[in-house]
Amino acid sequence: MKIKNKAVYLMSIISLLGGLTGCGNNKSDGVEVIFWHTFGKTIITELESHISEFEDYIQQTEGKKVKVTLKYQGGYDDILRKVRDGFSVGTTPTMAIAYPDHVAEYMQAEKTPGQFVVNLDNYMNDPEYGFGTEEKMGDTAGKDDIVADFLAEGQQYKNSGTYSLPLMKSTEIMFYNKTLVQKVFSYYNPSILGDQIDEFMSTMTWSQFMDICKVAVEHKSDISPTLEEPFRYDSDSNFFITQLSQSGYNFLSTDESGNPVLAFDSAEAKEVVRGLKANYDEGLFTTKGVEGTYGSDAFTKGECIFTVGSSGGAGYNFPTGDSFEVGIAKVPAISNEKAKYITQGPTVTLLRNSKLSDEKNDEAVKYGWRFLKYLLTPNVNVSICINSEGYIPVRESCYKTEDYNTFLDSGIELSRCASVVINQIDGHYITNPVFKGSATARNEAGGILTQVFLGNKTIDAAFSDAVNQTRLAM
Structure with a gap:
């Protein structure tokens, strides 16, 4: 089931971007954000549309060419092995789908905290790019809008901080x-x-x-x-x-x-x-x-x-x-x-690459964070989840959107499953x-x-x- 307001939402973004074309700083240098994932065709198609929106937004507002590259890596165990092996040879991505257990293993490989796994607290609370700071991309709510138990899952590590965030659950x-x-x-x-x-x-x-x-x-x-x-x-x-x-x-x-x-x-x-x-x-x-x-x-x-x-x-x-x-x-x-x-469900962690300079890592992680934040904005997160195989959104505000309530009221098979998760399990x-x-x-x-x-x-x-x-x- 496609959300009925998605086309209207995309048109509003395009209109917004067109009006902001002259506001960028005309930087011609680019940055690539590599995203390793485990997704099938349906979710890949959904993500690709949001990648285009995000890339256009950055280009129009900042004059910056950002390329988000999806790379399928197999299953969760495949990603675990490839990331773990990639730390020493510099082949790790900026973003990776992971289980929290896997993130804990990545942290264990560090000689110093933050060598590979990014503490997302530094970005979530950033006054310029933190949660709730970019209204033009639909980012209006703070981190407290993330379902509490979903957020807590990314904070159960040996180091204080947040080292993964849920994409859908x-x-x-x-x-x-x-x-x-x-x-x-x-x-x-x-x-x-x-x-x-x-x-x-x-x-x-x-x-x-x-x-x-x-x-x-x-x-x-x-x-x-x-x-x-x-x-x-x-x-x-x-x-x-x-x-x-x-x-x-x-x-x-x-x-x-x-x-x-x-x-x-x-x-x-x-x-x-x-x-x-x-x-x-x-x-x-x-x-x-x-x-x-x-x-x-x-x-x-x-x-x-x-x-x-x-x-x-x-x-x-x-x-x-x-x-x-x-x-x-x-x-x-x-x-x-x-x-x-x-x-259960996919979480995302951000990583630093051992072969890149601090400057290059900082830039890739900054835009990786902003892309992740974009995927967690209510309309986008709802769109991804509705077009998945039964996953639910991760932000409280998602459940108040017209599109998600229309989906829940539709009575189709996957909406009935979502209703049980939301109303019977109710965050426990x-x-x-x-x-x-x-x-x-x-x-x-x-x-x-x-x-x-x-x-x-x-x-x-x-x-x-x-x-x-x-x-x-x-």
Whole structure:
């Protein structure tokens, strides 16, 4: 769905730029901002249009030729490796898509703070180019306009400051087959009918959800001949971290000196896994780590009733030909009063190149920052997110725009997903400190569940191996 006012918005920019042609300083020297990314065709096309707008704006207002070059690098792990390898040989970009864990690794490679990874506080608070200083490009709000938990994610590093900013975000949501759920409820609670089922699904606890899955197992043959397990979970790592956090325990933490602590190495965490293993052995759910395939594959084939996956890839959970109606809800929480969820989605970090002079680095970073800031202006951020695969904007003001509210009111599949994230999850996100090795900790946490579910390792052995592998990476 294209935002209806996008053409009008672009025309206003072009008109503005035309009126400002004589205001620049006619500098003829140029600067290139290289942006490494992981995006597919749809988002690339969207970004390219905003690159043109930004380049024209700088040319018309400053007489400066700025070229923003998008360079696809593969997946997140590919970018991590290429950036890490590029520090010593001077091949790093100005801007890079990253996970916060990756930024922590980049910082670990520095001999002095700021050698490679830019502290964005210096730019966010700049009186000339900080947030809210360039009204002509749509930049009118300060940094407090960024959703608080999204901003905090870029500040969980060993050094004080902000070292990454969100571009667009997603979280985990649950999809359910409404036809099969109605059959399950005819056994679980026949008095709950129609729309009441959807209301129940949006507020039920994890314990109630497991009870529903038990009923589905007991009446499997009556519910559907293709049903295998009631429930599938896409990310074993997220499953572990979410269950641990909702049980009131930290996944990672730091001590008084700021040193990393593997908080998941605890008796309480083992009890959480023991409970999940019991549910798994009852046949209530399975995971991608166990099956090797995403839950959306089984879901669209009618092999499960519920699946949990990223709102950023929500489109994969809707069957072709509308073979059944899909319901959407937040993932059931252990306690609705203490519900918190994983936050995902691309963040951006700015980098200095070891082979460039300080002057060249300063110039590239300045325009890289301003381009990032432009992507975060409300109209542009809304446009990017609406034309993505279910990501949501990162600024509070985005949710007040006419375009985004029109999108939410449209009732299309991705707008329904966004509505659940905004209205049901409502900014309740899990934040963990990041450090060298925290990405490994996340992967190993998922491995604990996978190996325990499969029976390949005891709970104690799985935890011991995960802790040892994480410590090797720290």
